[in-house]
Amino acid sequence: MEQLLHYVWKHKLFATAPLKTTEGVDVEVIDTGLHNTNAGPDFFNAKIKLGDTLWVGNVEIHEKASQWFEHGHHLDARYNNVVLHVVGKADMDALTLDGDMPPQMELAVPNSVLTHYNELLAADKFPPCHNILHQLAPLTLHSWLAALQTERLESKTKAVIRRAELANGSWEDAFFITLARNFGFGVNGDAFERWAANVPLRCVDHHRDNVFQIEALFMGQAGLLTSESLPPRQHQMALKDEYFEQLKKEYSYLAHKFNLQPLDPAMWLFLRLRPQNFPHIRLSQLAMLYHSRTASLANIVACEGLAQLRKALFTKVSAYWQTHFVFGGGSKSSDKALSVASRDVLILNTVVPILFAYGRHRHNDILCERAFQLLEELRAENNHIVRMWQTCGLEVKNAGDTQALIQLKTEYCDRKDCLRCRIGYEYLKKG
Known part of the structure; x- marks a missing residue:
């Protein structure tokens, strides 16, 4: 009270x-x-x-x-x-x-405020203020969504800055770790971040021209070149797989050279994961992207628009993974290239916060403005949170709007923090 x-x-x-x-x-x-x-x-x-x-x-x-x-x-x-x-x-x-x-x-x-507040707390339908959304002035909604969009970007910026600090001030490392995390596309995000932080980029740079060596180091550091990483039904097939043995041998050499320790393979999640999202596929795509040098921080910062960024983040798998999803298990031949939709997700969750954080760090307003411009250019996300707000009648135009609505749901509605919400304010003072 x-x-x-x-x-x-x-x-x-x-x-x-x-x-x-x-x-x-x-x-x-x-x-x-x-x-x-x-x-x-x-x-x-x-x-x-x-x-x-x-x-x-x-x-x-x-x-x-x-x-x-x-x-x-x-x-x-x-x-x-x-x-x-x-x-x-x-x-x-x-x-x-x-x-x-x-x-x-x-x-x-006042009794009216107390009544309305109790209504918001007791509501089991999300969002609890759904019945007044259509009454709100467009300017009220627009200004609140703009504030939420900035709030969400600020939160992502803090995460990027924290990664740079943990990497001894290396923004290249912070970018790589952020990019890797988002290559997990949600399910394996935490595992990919741990993996990226365990990859010594300065060492990898010496072998950047050899995609096989990069893939060996990436897979090895992920713990995916050990017997423990293989499911029982794939164990015998993988052990007879020539490419698996080649990668394992190459990683053994690199691990000795750079004094590397692989991560526990148990951290990777496969249950209910679509094959194209298996860690092996994403790691091969990352290896090819790193080999191409198009996704360096300097190149990403130099990109001036959405089309250039999509081109810079284009990647596919190496030859072996075009016919495999896991070691020893064959699949229909495909280059398994990263789709435009997936690249847009990476731009939204990696490039936008990197540009904003790095722009702040370098006192470069142009980079910060470019981050907001990308939010306007990127298509609106399609997920259950966004669909919930659309059902309530809110118009969604671009990724900036959807990021704002995700922030509203996760940081306000889920926490019943209506007293900090401008829509909650309108609900409390109605009547």
Whole structure:
């Protein structure tokens, strides 16, 4: 309830008159103040008129006045400048460290706001605010989606920066790890990130012109060249597979040369995975892409549009994997080239956050603007979250819109965090 009381105060969703302190002094709220999300009073620099006197200072909010002492504010000098203690129930007076008793005012959450808030929390249909979406002004929706799009991009940017820091400041490594993670296309994303972080690019660079050696190192580091990595029914076939033995021998040489340790093959997931998404296929595609040198960070940054990026990320498998999905198991011949749709997914989840993060790092606004431009150029995603919002009547034009709606669902709706949502605000104040 205290969180809702904060919300009512912040957005001034209460009757502004008559307001009085517990001592009967008239209160006029001119400015509720700046919401403080860190330690200290809840709102800074509020403007409150008590009787005929205008006060500028801090406001603290509690469900019960006694929580002032429970939270130790009477021992904290930061609360000496509280000009009004707003409470749901004034069960006792407050006292500051310097001995003053700040004026207190009881404030009730309006019945309509409380009713609407409980409706949002109790709703079992997603999104809980679905019945007012069609009533919202286009400008309200557009501005909120734009903010959510930036919020999601900022979150992805933090992940990229963290990878660069873990790679001792190497943005090339951070790009490779981000790209590899997204080659997992969801299911094996975590495994691919662990794998990429375990691939020493500086060592691989010495063998970049030899795609066989790159594939041996990539497969070997993934733990896929060991007997333990082979399912029982494929074990005998793989052991008789000449290419498997060649890769295994080559990796043994490279592992000794560079002092490498493979990962546990058990981290790779195969259950209910379509064959074209098997780690072997994706690793071969990555090896061919790395061999081509088109997907280096410098080349990606130099690309000026969607068409150039799609061309830079084009890749297929090596000759062996054109007729295999796993070692020893044959398949219909195909180059298993990465589709345009898959490349667009990589652009959305890898290139866009890399451009934005790297642009921030280099103070290059052009790269940051290009990231947003790509979000507008890329086609809208088609997944269950996007379809849910479309069912509610929201228009989806591009990947920027869908990224915003995914952010809304995962960071607000799923957490029932309606008090931070602009649509939630409209729902609470309706009527």
